[in-house]
Amino acid sequence: MPLIQMQELNKKYNSGKVSVEALKDINVDVEENEFIAIVGPSGSGKSTLMNIMGCLDAPSSGDYILDGAKVSDLKPNRLADIRNRKIGFVFQNFNLLPYASAYENVELPLIFGGIGPKRRKSRVMELLDRVGLADRAEHKPTELSGGEMQRVAIARALANNPAIILADEPTGNLDSVAGGSIMEIFHELHRDGATLIVITHDRQIANNIPRVIKLKDGLVVDSL
Amino acid sequence: MKIFLFFSQFYRDLKGQKLRTALTTFGILWGTASIVLLLGFSNGMKSSQKKAQHGMGEAIVIIWGGTMSMPYEGNPKGRRIHLHAEDVELLKSQIPEIKYASPENTNWSTTVSYRNEVYVGQVTGSNAEFGVMRNLIPQRGGRYISPKDLEEKRRVAFIGFELKEELFGEEDAVGKTILINQVPFTVIGVMIDKDQNSSYSGRDKTKTFIPYSTFRSMFSRRYLNNIVVKPVVASESEYMRTRINQVLARKYKYNPEDDEALWEWDTTQNDEFFDQLFLGMNVFLGIVGFFTLIVGGIGVSNIMNAVVEERTKEIGIKMALGARASFILTQLLAETLLITFIGGVLGIIFSGVIMKAFPVFELEEYVGTPAISTDIAIFAALLLGIIGFISGFFPARRASKLNPVEALRL
Numbered sequence: 174m175p176l177i178q179m180q181e182l183n184k185k186y187n188s189g190k191v192s193v194e195a196l197k198d199i200n201v202d203v204e205e206n207e208f209i210a211i212v213g214p215s216g217s218g219k220s221t222l223m224n225i226m227g228c229l230d231a232p233s234s235g236d237y238i239l240d241g242a243k244v245s246d247l248k249p250n251r252l253a254d255i256r257n258r259k260i261g262f263v264f265q266n267f268n269l270l271p272y273a274s275a276y277e278n279v280e281l282p283l284i285f286g287g288i289g290p291k292r293r294k295s296r297v298m299e300l301l302d303r304v305g306l307a308d309r310a311e312h313k314p315t316e317l318s319g320g321e322m323q324r325v326a327i328a329r330a331l332a333n334n335p336a337i338i339l340a341d342e343p344t345g346n347l348d349s350v351a352g353g354s355i356m357e358i359f360h361e362l363h364r365d366g367a368t369l370i371v372i373t374h375d376r377q378i379a380n381n382i383p384r385v386i387k388l389k390d391g392l393v394v395d396s397l
Numbered sequence: 398m399k400i401f402l403f404f405s406q407f408y409r410d411l412k413g414q415k416l417r418t419a420l421t422t423f424g425i426l427w428g429t430a431s432i433v434l435l436l437g438f439s440n441g442m443k444s445s446q447k448k449a450q451h452g453m454g455e456a457i458v459i460i461w462g463g464t465m466s467m468p469y470e471g472n473p474k475g476r477r478i479h480l481h482a483e484d485v486e487l488l489k490s491q492i493p494e495i496k497y498a499s500p501e502n503t504n505w506s507t508t509v510s511y512r513n514e515v516y517v518g519q520v521t522g523s524n525a526e527f528g529v530m531r532n533l534i535p536q537r538g539g540r541y542i543s544p545k546d547l548e549e550k551r552r553v554a555f556i557g558f559e560l561k562e563e564l565f566g567e568e569d570a571v572g573k574t575i576l577i578n579q580v581p582f583t584v585i586g587v588m589i590d591k592d593q594n595s596s597y598s599g600r601d602k603t604k605t606f607i608p609y610s611t612f613r614s615m616f617s618r619r620y621l622n623n624i625v626v627k628p629v630v631a632s633e634s635e636y637m638r639t640r641i642n643q644v645l646a647r648k649y650k651y652n653p654e655d656d657e658a659l660w661e662w663d664t665t666q667n668d669e670f671f672d673q674l675f676l677g678m679n680v681f682l683g684i685v686g687f688f689t690l691i692v693g694g695i696g697v698s699n700i701m702n703a704v705v706e707e708r709t710k711e712i713g714i715k716m717a718l719g720a721r722a723s724f725i726l727t728q729l730l731a732e733t734l735l736i737t738f739i740g741g742v743l744g745i746i747f748s749g750v751i752m753k754a755f756p757v758f759e760l761e762e763y764v765g766t767p768a769i770s771t772d773i774a775i776f777a778a779l780l781l782g783i784i785g786f787i788s789g790f791f792p793a794r795r796a797s798k799l800n801p802v803e804a805l806r807l
Contacts (some may be wrong), residue, residue, distance in 0.1 A: 229717060229801040250721050256801075257719020268714045268805070285719045329718070 174241065176336060176368055177203035177226065182235035184221050184391075195221040197391040199235070203337070208363040209370045210379040213388035219372045220341060222388065226370065227260050227339045228252045240336050257286050261330030263340035267322045269314040275301065275325045276310040282332040300328035304358060320351030327358055338362065340371045344378065356381070418736065421700045424693030425740025425781065426747060432686030432777045433748040437767040439682055443675040445592070445765025450667060452593030452601075454531045456631035458638060459597055459662045461623045466657040470650050478649050478658050479620040482609065485524070488626065491644045494637040497627040499527035500609050503598050504616050509556075509605050511564040511575045518560065519598065520577060520605045522612025523625075528555070530627045532591060533601060539571045539586025546585075546608040553611075554582040559602040561587045577605060580615065597662065598622070634665045683776075690780055693740065698788035701733050705796040712796050713804025722797035729796055733789025734782075741781040745774070 182199035185192050195218045203209060211219050224230035225237060228244055237244045240259060247255070262268075269278045279300050283293045301307045304324035314322050323343060330338055340359070344352030356378055359369055371382065379385050387395035462478040482500045489498050500523065507520040527533070528541030533555065535541055546553050554575060561570045570584045582605075593600055612618075628637045638661055646653035705712075712725055752767045 224802050227717070229805070250723075253716065253719050253721045255719075256717060262717050264805075268710075268717070270711060270714060281715065281720075282718045285715070285721070285724065333719075 175202040176205045176207075176240060177201070178236070178238040179226075180236045180238075182222075182225065182237060183233045184218070184225065184230070185233045195391050196225075196232070199393060201386065201393065201396065203368065203370065205336075205368055206363070206366050207368055207384060208359070208382050209384045209386060210382040211370065211372045211386045211388060212374070212376075212379050213394075216390075217388040218391040219388055221391075223339055223341050223370070223372055226337075227262055228256050253285075257282055258333050259336040261332070261335035261338040263323065263326050263330050263338065263343045265342035265345040267314070267319075267326050267346075269322055269325060269329075271314055274311050274313055275306060275317065275328075278314070278325055279329045279332060282329060286333050296332065297328075300331055301325075303331070304328045318351070319347050320354060323347060323351070323355050324358070327355070331362075337368045337370065340369065342372050342374065344373070344375065352378075418700065421693070421696040421736055422740040422743065424696035425690070425737055425784075426693075426744040428686065428690030428693035429741045429744025429777050429781060430748045430751075431689045432683070432780070433745060433769055433773055434751060434767070435682035435686050436679060436773045436776075437748065437752060437769050438765075439675060439678050440770055440773070441765035441767035443671070443678075443765070444768070446594065446675075447668070447671060449592035449594035450664070450671065452532060452591045453595050453597075454625070454627070454664065456634065456665045456668070457530050457625055457627045458634055458641075458664070459623050459625050460641065461660040462620065463657050463660045465651050465655055467652045467655045469652040469655070472650055476651075478645075478651060480624055480645075481619075482613070482621060484621070484645065484648070485624055487648065488624070488641055488644055492637060492640045494628055494630075494633055494640060495626050496629040497526035497530050497625075499524045499530065499625050500621045501527065501623050501625055502609065502612055502616070502618050503622050504612070507578055507605070509560065509564070509575055509577050511573065514564045516560055516563045516603070518603050518605065520607060520612070520616075521598075522607055522609040522616075524609050527625060528606070530625055531601065533606065534589045534591070535586035536589050539584075541586055542606060542608050547610045550610045550614060551608060552580065552582045553585045553608065555586045555588065555606040556584060557588050557600075557602040557604050558590050559600075560605065563603075575605075577607070578615070582607065595664075595667070628665075631665050631668075634663050638663060686777075687780065690777075690784060694784035694788045697733055697736055697785065698792065700736070701729065701789055701792035704732070705729065705792045709796070709799065709804045712799060713801055713806075716799070716801040717805060726793045726797040729793035730786070730789045733793070734785045737781050737785030737789075741778065745769075745777070 179199050179201045182196055183194070184196040185194050199222065211222065213219050221230065225232050228239070231245060239255065242255070244252070244255065270281070276297055279297045280293055283296060288296070298307060298310070301310055304327055306321060306324055306328070309317060309321060314325070317325065344355055347355065359371065363369055373379055385395070386393060460480070462480045465472060465474055465476045465478065468474050485498045485500050489495055502522040504520045506517055509516045509518060509520070523542065524547055525542050525544050533541055535555065539555070541555050542553065554577065556570065564570070564575065565573070570587050573584050574581050575584055576582070588601060593602070626637070626641070628634045642659060643653050645659065649658070651658040715725060748769065752769070755767060
């Protein structure tokens, strides 16, 4: 059974009298340990699709099945738990808490997941070590470079061993060197068995990713 | 750890929003302090007024002879009614509702002297029960007039504390001989200092009290100035007065319905008046304080709304990382309650400091010593808790209901 099943997924936005169809009849399956790039012009519905996959937004109609659970039926608390345990987010603008250190940022999903302090500590250090930032644990986001911030965000996304990692333009705010090292980490994670979905504008990045889904005007126009 | 997280974030807010947090805390502080201080001062004033009022005696009735306003059994309107010493025993024997009763006669402009010191003042004749009724409490080593003094017409005197100062200064008075209109009397007691804000024949502090029997043989009076009675139960004073009127009306042949035949002063009515006056005052001050607190509460609510707006992104991030709505709600609520709590505690401390510092102004004689009663403290604490909860709950709930996508987009 696929890790993710999307069946006849629609998303409409109603702003006043005008209703915009952001996604139209999406049918996509994602298997475990797939590495997928979602590409398409802006306004094509990439982010909307990612938000629905990440349980941050609900589809207007259709079914979204994640790891066997029909997400559209779930209550807010169950959705929060799914976001916490099964999904790891990486955002274009990092979305780190500005007042918290790298350590505290990585710790957050573990706190929300109810992990005890001792296990949290070793887990946070292990994660920071994995993204090569063990020596930056006490630094605030403002004291880190863009690439370092995004690596903290990746460590945070990995905290609870999620079933899937969703990254929305993870290199969009980075220079090519920093962006390259972020993609290197994603490829490593893929080799280690992770399932990843990345939105990108960058053709070169997409070319290195095994499967590419192309969206246009809310429709899947090309799925390899 | 969750608690720590709340506090670390609260601390960040405090730092980030110094002015607004300070103003909000101050609003709560001010509200609490006004409730506690207003009611505290009102209570202090009430108890000092009551104490001073009871300086004359607690729940006593003073009766004077009056003038008939209705003709009765052949006696015309306008006839004077005079009270006699025997009436005291008559009333006591007929009316079981009376606990104490005493005749009272006063002689004004009487010369009282000790060695070279001379004072011209009032001398009062009474029985032993008068001292208890009128709160004439002897200082250590002294006593008031006893039944034996009355029986043997002893020449003994109980003097007010100010008169003692005038005549004796620092010297001990008990056992010494003073002259009342040149007749020697032995001082048996000195009254303790007391506050007295009401009287019918001058303040007790400068008076000389002697046994009624001695007074009568010395000043030869046919009638009493007045009788002082105290009911067994204060609340039955009205019934007791009706009975007194019935008994004396029969003896002096006037209409018991005639309310000018006797003049009465029932101090239990003063107490009622005072209780109502201060109840009214407390209600008024309570309302003033209540609204001040509400204003503080609106401030807290305002800061929480602003906090939610500013932190929408942060809330969105936390939701994306899997924080449950209840976590976010609890955190914001805890912050409000903490602001309210700190403001409240500071307000109570502030009130305490004011009250402690109050004696510096030497106004206690007029407004009494302010006191925080447990009632007031509980009232203020409850009100604060409710305000904190209400003003924190709604913004927090709004925050926790945010759609994660919308929150993140900001």
